[in-house]
Amino acid sequence: MINFILNAAFIYGFFNGVKSENNYGSRAIQIADHINNLNTTWKATSTPNFQSWDYDLIKRLMGVKLNATKSKLYNMKVQYHDQDKINLPEEFDSRKQWPHCPTLQEVRDQGACGSCWAFGAVEAISDRICISTNGALNAHISAEDLLACCDGCAVVGLGCEGGHIDDAWNYYQSNGLVTGGQYGSNQGCLPYEIQHCDHQTTGIYKPCGKIVETPKCRTQCERSYNVTYKDDKHFAKKVYEVDSNPKQIQSEIMQYGPVEAALSVYEDFLQYKSGVYKHKTGNSLGGHAVKIIGWGVEDSTPYWLAVNSWNADWGEKGFFKILRGENECGIEKMIYAGFPNTERQMASKNHNSLIMKRNKIADPETNNQNQKGEIQNDKFIRLSFKNYIEDFFKKLLENNFA
Structure with a gap:
């Protein structure tokens, strides 16, 4: 016994x-x-994060393969800015600079999937669409579309097992991306189908469990969405890598909006709660992608202001600061961005607005009036759609919008 x-x-x-x-x-x-x-x-947090997680699962959550060879299909050019013409402030926050862009306030959740490479891209793309149109267009670009349909992005053919962030931006330019909200939102063409989960401690979501399978690529929008998959596609005019000089990165963000960045994640990063992160202890867990939205100085320590994709329970409500100017954890080495091509969406938006305006004035039951003088004096209404589009693009060229 x-x-x-x-x-x-x-x-x-x-x-x-x-x-x-x-x-x-x-x-x-x-x-x-x-x-x-x-x-x-x-x-660090007072209630340690990821306590129920195995190392294998954590490593699979890190979806950027930093040592993998970059795609040979594309020759990604490096973007440079003339520093003599740009006066960089000590602090900059995209949320304050462009308060009319709601996606800048958002923290997404990649769920139990190594899709950070896709999230960092679509988050920055969404922001830049709004910024480039001064708020006229707000498109919540779909992580689902990029994750599931970009076969060339995935490291081993499955997006939840990781991907290349340069290929993600190239796919945006060549194939385009549709809209789609977060899990359960029913927003846009293809909402994210992987549910939120607790990356940290026990919270409002279920534990993440094991890494899920990559969703199948779908080329039809949700039935409730009244735009076709093809017509909902958003494209880039140009995509590029940003030079790793911190001032170049700052110039890019201040002029055009957030960028996607990759960094090496160490064990101590998981426990981040507040302040300016510097790696202090623990082993490397893999590569991770985030979105950088600004910079500043805290207690004499310069930092980048960034957004993670582990929901708002992690860090400073989903945001974090990391040491700037010393390539901390490699965060200044791989920076990607692009210029959105919004002409088609803007033309469609203005055409629909024109039709709505005409219908509103022409309907006597709605307006309870039939004032010919008001219609004749309304220059907007008297423009034909053809002339309106020509005038629209002329202004774009004059303002260097292209």
Whole structure:
């Protein structure tokens, strides 16, 4: 009987020992305590994140393969800015610069999928569409479309197992991307079908569990959406890599909006809560993609202001700051962006507005009047659609919108 108990205890201890080696939970507590006892620039959460996660699962969540060869299909050009013509402020926040763009305030959730490479891209693209049109167009670009349909982006053919961020931007230019909201939103053409989950501690969502399968590529919009998949496509005029000089990155963000960046994630990054992150302890877990929206200085420490895709429970409500100017964790090495091509959507939008305006004035039941003088004096109504479009594009050229 004694031998049976001893053998059972040995087996129990052996298997639990194996589990503890792969489980991040005990390390999470140690790392959080260690960071909070240091005199450093950031604080770890008081309730350690990812306690129930195994290392294997965490590594698969990091969807950027930093050591993988870049695509040979495209020759991505590097964008440079004339620094003599640009006066960079000490602080800049895209949310404050363009408050009329709602996607700048948003924190998305990639769920149990290594799709960060897709999220960083579509988040920046959504912002730039709004910024480039001064708020006239607001398009929530679909992570689902990029994740599921860009075969060339995926590292091993499956987007949830990771992807290349340069290929994501090239796909945006060559194939276009439709709209789509977050999980359960029923927004846009193709909403994200992978549900939110708790990346951190027990919260309002279910635990993430294992990495899910990549969704199948769909080329038909949701039935409730009244635009076809083809007509909902948004394209880029130009996509490019941004030079890794911090001032070049700043110039790009200040003029055109957020960019996508890749960084190496270490164990301590998972425990980030506030302050300016610097890697202090722990092993590398893989490459991750985020969106950079600005910069600043906190207690004499320069930082980048960035957005993660682990929902708003992580970090500073989904946002975080990381050391700027020293390529911390490689964050200044791989920066990608592009110029949106919005002419087709703007033309359609203005055409629809013209029709609505005409119908409103012409309908006596709606207006309870038939004032010929008002219609004759309304220059907007008297423009034919053809002349209106010509005038629209002429103004675009004059303002260097192209």
